[in-house]
Amino acid sequence: xxxxxxxxxxxxxxxxxxxxxxxxxxxxxxxxxxxxxxxxxxxxxxxxxxxxxxxxxxxxxxxxxxxxxxxxxxxxxxxxxxxxxxxxxxxxxxxxxxxxxxxxxxxxxxxxxxxxxxxxxxxxxxxxxxxxxxxxxxxxxxxxxxxxxxxxxxxxxxxxxx
Amino acid sequence: xxxxxxxxxxxxxxxxxxxxxxxxxxxxxxxxxxxxxxxxxxxxxxxxxxxxxxxxxxxxxxxxxxxxxxxxxxxxxxxxxxxxxxxxxxxxxxxxxxxxxxxxxxxxxxxxxxxxxxxxxxxxxxxxxxxxxxxxxxxxxxxxxxxxxxxxxxxxxxxxxxxxxxxxxxxxxxxxxxxxxxxxxxxxxxxxxxx
Numbered sequence: 001x002x003x004x005x006x007x008x009x010x011x012x013x014x015x016x017x018x019x020x021x022x023x024x025x026x027x028x029x030x031x032x033x034x035x036x037x038x039x040x041x042x043x044x045x046x047x048x049x050x051x052x053x054x055x056x057x058x059x060x061x062x063x064x065x066x067x068x069x070x071x072x073x074x075x076x077x078x079x080x081x082x083x084x085x086x087x088x089x090x091x092x093x094x095x096x097x098x099x100x101x102x103x104x105x106x107x108x109x110x111x112x113x114x115x116x117x118x119x120x121x122x123x124x125x126x127x128x129x130x131x132x133x134x135x136x137x138x139x140x141x142x143x144x145x146x147x148x149x150x151x152x153x154x155x156x157x158x159x160x161x162x
Numbered sequence: 163x164x165x166x167x168x169x170x171x172x173x174x175x176x177x178x179x180x181x182x183x184x185x186x187x188x189x190x191x192x193x194x195x196x197x198x199x200x201x202x203x204x205x206x207x208x209x210x211x212x213x214x215x216x217x218x219x220x221x222x223x224x225x226x227x228x229x230x231x232x233x234x235x236x237x238x239x240x241x242x243x244x245x246x247x248x249x250x251x252x253x254x255x256x257x258x259x260x261x262x263x264x265x266x267x268x269x270x271x272x273x274x275x276x277x278x279x280x281x282x283x284x285x286x287x288x289x290x291x292x293x294x295x296x297x298x299x300x301x302x303x304x305x306x307x308x309x310x311x312x313x314x315x316x317x318x319x320x321x322x323x324x325x326x327x328x329x330x331x332x333x334x335x336x337x338x339x340x341x342x343x344x345x346x347x348x349x350x351x352x353x354x355x356x357x
Contacts (some may be wrong), residue, residue, distance in 0.1 A: 072265055073207075073234075074179040074246045104177040106246055108234055112205035119209060137176050139266045146295070147180055147268055149352045155180055155268065156345045158239025162199075162338055 057117040060093055065119055067126030069136060073118070076104035076137040077125055083133035093124060094133075101134060175242040182344060183263050185250040185289070186273030187281020191301050191331035192249035193233045195273060199337045200235025200247060207232055209259070230259055247341075250285065260288055269295030269348045271340050273331065276300055279317055286318055295348040299329035299340045 058065055079101045087098050093114065100113055111121035128134040140151060147155070184192045197204045208231050233249040248267075251259050264270065270289050274282045282298070289296040300314055311326050320326070325343045330336040 073232075073248065073262065074181040074244075074266075076177050076179045076244065078177070104179075104244065106179060106236070106244070108207045108232075108246065108248075109205060109236070111207040112234075117209060118207050121207075137179065139179050139181070145266055146348070146352060147266070149349060149356065151178065151180065152268065152345055152349045152352060154243055155239060155245060156342065156349065158243055158245070159237075159338060159342050159345060161239075162237070 057120055058123070060116060060120055061123040064123050067119075067122035069122075069126040069129045070138070071107045071122045071125060071136065072139055073106065073108045074139055075107045077101045077107055077110055077129075078104045078135045078137065080132060080135050083128070086133055094128060097121075097124060097128065098133065104137060177242045177244060179244050179246060181246040181248055181267050182341060183248050183250060183260075183267050183270040183294075184273065185260075185270050185282075185285040185296075186301075187275065187278055187285075190273045190275045190278075190281065192273055195271070195301075195329075195331040195337050195340075196233060196235040196247045196249055198332055198334050199237060199341070201238060202236050204233045204235045204249075207234065209262075232259070232263070261292075264289075264292060264294050267294065269297075269344050269351075271329075271344055272296055272298045273329070274298055274300045274314065274318075276314060279314070282318070286320060290320075295344065295351045297325040297327065297340065297344045297347055299327050299343075302328050302330050 077097075079098050083098050083101075087095060090098060093116075096114060097110060100110055105113075107121055107125060108118065110125060111118045114121060116124075125134060125136070129136050140147065184195050186192055193204055230251045232251060235247045237245040237247070239245050248263055250263060270285070272282050272285045272289065286296075286298070288294075298314070298318060298320060300311065311328070315322075315326050325347050327340060327343055328336075329340045
């Protein structure tokens, strides 16, 4: 995928929460049909798109596979003022993460838009969190690893209002 | 109720992510389900097996470069509340991924194709064993209803407390209803747990 691709050229391409990703971001995954409802067939879980053939997944992290920060799939990542200030000084992937995360975006989305494995996104984002460039909002759980009643009620309300 | 929080400026409240898992056999319509209600075209994230496996390495030596893909979508439920829907990798051999998927999840919707009922058994087993709230949604994807829900319940051997509904994974009102059923079920479970 476009690890080498369109990062530097699209400084304006920052997704707004609630809006579809801009076309240049959506194009990051060539296997995804755009403008049409995806079919189960096109999303065959077993398809290997060859990403691993092009670049070793953890080359971007210097071989490190562990993130400095615990990042559940749905953790929201958001750029800090320090991240905004440091945007120009970053390497391509880190700059792209800062561009993506102007508003809160899950680590899964960061991984998908960047076209890198989840583990790679976690290492990169973990570093940037430690450096103060990104803020991370983790899921809130009560006892027993599940959202509490108050949060569930908010979700129910939100769904009903859709 | 939460309307009060929604009227606050977005900047004052840290956004909270929540997630629901969409499970079921391969080709049952999980991604269709996600796509019917997601505000974004479903995305795919790929995870190398080793980054998430706990005990599988002993059983599958040399599999460390295998990648599994998860499709997911997003529904913004307010300024500071974002719901993610994650589809389980379709095949049973990726079951180890589910520990990661269900961590902190509200619960799961198990999609069932009644022509291939047994395909959903691993999902039902998993959620029962790990005490994850779940509902069973019989997908009427092909416009046919092959079985009465009562028969499906019997075939799956799920207790009466587990909601069992029909669902057309292509239709937003139908998938929305399935999500509402699940959240209501999770609320009942959470209420019971806290007394």
